[in-house]
Amino acid sequence: MIIDATVMFDLFVVTLACFGAGALGALVTARSPTLARIVGHGAALIGAMAALAFGLAGLAGGGMQLNLPDLLPIGGAAFGLDRLSAFFVVVIAAGAIPASLYAIGYTREYAGKHSLAGMGFAFNVFVVAMILVPLARNVLTFLVLWELMSLASYFLVITEHEREETLRAGWVYFVMTHTGFAALLLGFLLLAKATGTMHFVQWQVAAAHLDPSSRNLIFALLAVGFASKAGAIPLHVWLPRAHPAAPSHVSALMSGVMIKLGVYGLVRVGFSWLGVGPGWWGGTILIVGAVSAVLGVLYALVDADLKRLLAYSSVENIGIIMLSLGAAVLFQASNLPGIAALALIAGLYHTLNHAAFKSLLFMGAGAVLHATHTRNMEDLGGLMKRMPQTAAFFLIGSLAIAALPPFNGFISEWLTFQSLLLSFQISAHTINLIFALGVAALALTSGLAVACFVRAFGITFLALPRSHQAAGAHEVQWTMRAAMALLALACIVLGTAPSLMLAPLEATIFELMSAHADVQFNLTAVVANDGFGWVAPLWLALALIVFLMALPLGLRLLGANKQRRSYETWGCGRALQTARFEYTATAFANPFKRVFALLYRPVKELDIEFHPESRYFVRTIAYYNEGRLIFEDALYRPLLRMIETLAREARALQSGNVHGYLVYILIALVALLILTV
């Protein structure tokens, strides 16, 4: 299908205009928080819809070129659209539509406490910057937008700046994102110098002639920069801090969408900017992905803060995506382009799926926070009866993220497994072993994800409420529910009719690496590698429904007793059943804490205060079970200490003496002269 260039351009302009109107509108209506809230997020909603149309048209083959030489120095602003960019625009828009809708209701609570005009402004800038990043076609355009996106999200993260921990989270985010930025800047400049051009499109051809060592160095720098945005371990430390601190609609966007731009960068680095990379790039990405997936879910599994749990689970999912990206690079290097394309499809499909279910789960957590004012799972419970719709949406999100059929996470993990298992076609024992461990890591991850989300949903929504806030909770306002309903629907549709998205993805991959993926599909079935494996999700879903309806009928025909009586839970003969009898989030995670004690290094403490008269009577018992974060302890603390020491040493240079500074200037001048000559 050929789509007229003017249509594409119009959609692009409409998108920009809506976000511009939203940003300015929020500022203009600053006097009335209600108006600012509705104008700011309403305009973003319309802009995101236009962006979705733009992205879908791009996936269908519509292209766009736009150069604005006067907007920026060094080459001007350059935008372009290919299918890969369009796919990421779709991912971002698909996350931004429900997030904007949700924000209209969710930000009501901020009225009078925080500036809704500022929030609306930053939100629009954030979303439009994200949409433009994959369209950027030269270094400066890319970096300016990348920084704009980081700054806007930084201001959104510190919305609740009256709280100390929010500011600290914002600070960690600020530092990490700029460390990543520095790596990107260096990588881009080296690449631009080596190829002699700042324009992305010309890199692929020129990069083939680079010498291997500088190509490897550029790869490492860019990969570190993008992996830090994606939140891969060990560069993940900002994620579990910043995502919970942000307002929930922003958490949904950051976790569901923004970190995916790191994935976008990795795909560009691995498959287009630097040409086809050597196998060890893929091996490294695969191993980092496997480690991120397993450790991410292990940290999520023991966290009692609902939003931090979700943030850690984003680290896990980024790990799964990187697992398939790394596999794709390895297959490509091993001359198996069809399977490489299959792996890449799996990774990109998981990117979209994660955007859907993680946004949904963050919004669900936001609704819980809105209704109970706590994120601590130990104070929740019983919300199934108080917020039945939110609970149903959260359940769908949990099933999807646990990769269970017939939801969308299952399809992308299934595709990932197929591509990893096909690695036996490579005949190099080391690579085979890496893949086998990748399969094991992914399997462990998906098993642990099941445990993690049984806990997240079960402790939060089921049984009795553990606090009076939870007991008094009510269902949230309709825009929030509508946003969650949209995403839940997306999880079901992407899970039962994957061909809707696999077809454009296949075209995207073909455009990127000119290889047809080793996968066949029609509306009902997906087949990998000519019958190596298959799944028919639509039929599975239908068969499940048919059996679910037939079973009660069958039991009735067999003459089963239909009576049902409500009674209290069995409590070993105790008269009173309270929430204190329930299993807690901590207790639920305890088997994992023990099995993986090497990772968590749990510190247990038991404080018992006895009655002054007799030790046989206990007044209070306090039990602490804290885990330590090994990456913070082993990597970041020493690093910070080193920087502090260096800074202290450098203080000696600052004598305060004007003559001394003059000498420094002289030395610097001479050094520069020597360097340039």
Next chain:
Amino acid sequence: MSMFSEIAIALLQLLMVMFGSPLLVGVIRKAKARLQGRRGASIFQPYADIRKLLLKEVVVSENTSWIFRFTPYLLATTMLLSALIVPVLTIRTPLGFMGNIIALMYLFLLGTFFLALAGLDAGSAFGGMGSSREVAIAALAEPTVLIAIFGIALRAGTTSLDGIITRFAAEPLLMLNAGHLLAFIAFFIVALAENGRLPVDNPATHLELTMIHEAMVLEYSGRLLALVEWAAGMKLFLFLTLLSNLFFPWGVALANTPMTLLTAFLALAVKLLLFAGAIALVETSVAKLRLFRVPELLAGSFTVALLAVVTSFFMK
């Protein structure tokens, strides 16, 4: 193949799993009793148990939500659906197109997910304890499952259930391989763990602090309990069928004629009987492991599965 015979075969497989599973449970119990020097109940006792439960009223905790009432139906549904996908008698299963072995394993996980939620739903400490342990074991067993599948796929060149059987039946030499035996051992251990058998969990006890599966379903009664128990039986039946037919594919019908189907039926009966005997023997001779020793067992099975894969690589 005509529409009629397709439906007939689907029904045949479904009925075999539906009505064969209580018998399998009964046979295992009987064999165990005889090995322990007891006379034991009739092998048809599980049918009577299910009938009794179906006739009783259901008592549901007032703390629970719809999850608790929905789960037994979903659990039985996933097993019935699996009965149509697994090559029980024939590789030409009418609904085999719905998924390969990985999809099948995730279908089982779907049931585990809901059962664990149901365990939490009543708000009793037992249910939570059971759920937590059940998902821990399921999660730790998952790498073994997938690596064992990898080991099979390596040699059979496919992850489709019928493809694996066709390949192994055509080239039995593929099975004369250390990798095959190792993958089988790993999968057998996982089957014990996933089905709550000794040495991981004891299906015959309600000892409060050690039970796993029984703790999770403690609140169930009446027809809901009947469904849960029946589904557990079907899961065991399906796992043992997979073990029988994937690792020892003799007798499985490669084409559907009355004669091959009859042979397949008899072959499966013999294989399942052997497995029932093996399980009874294991359960009589080993003690239940402490909960925190179970991960060691699963780590062991994982190592065995990995060895199966590695040997396959080096003997290619």
